[in-house]
Amino acid sequence: MYEKLVEQLGSYSKRYRSGETLGRAIQYTEDLLDEASAAIETLETLLQNYESAIDTKKRLAAKIEQLQSELEQVKRERNEAISCLRYYGECYGCLYAVDNNPCLCRECNLDESSCESCLWSEDPCETCLYGENWEWKGTKGKK
Known part of the structure; x- marks a missing residue:
């Protein structure tokens, strides 16, 4: 167009x-x-x-x-x-903590005093000294 x-x-x-239109439209x-x-x-x-x-x-x-x-x-x-x-924060915010307390095995029934001789090898807290196994649990609702 x-x-x-x-x-x-x-x-x-x-x-x-050019003047071609001179005087006319x-x-x-x-x-x-x-x-x-x-x-x-x-x-x-x-x-x-x-x-x-x-x-x-x-x-x-x-x-x-x-x-x-x-x-x-x-x-x-x-x-x-x-x-x-x-x-x-010690165990606060750790993925492995239970209610912000160190993770304890099922056999000890969350009783830290009886867990001293625990043989539960999957317990990441068992060998944790000063947060070396600490892992952030993330935010609530995080998938």
């Missing part, structure tokens, strides 16, 4: 400059000018929409960058909190 319109306007311009000039006007309005609308889309894209990119920065900060804070739990 635009190519034909540009071609027609160029032809009209050449005829006007070119056939369909009004229609051509109406089409040109409508095309310009359409192009202006498209340009405004394009500029708006670019602005939106820039705002979204800035927001994504901000959220990525915040996510990295939260990850650092989470890792530091987990580290503190591991080294200072």
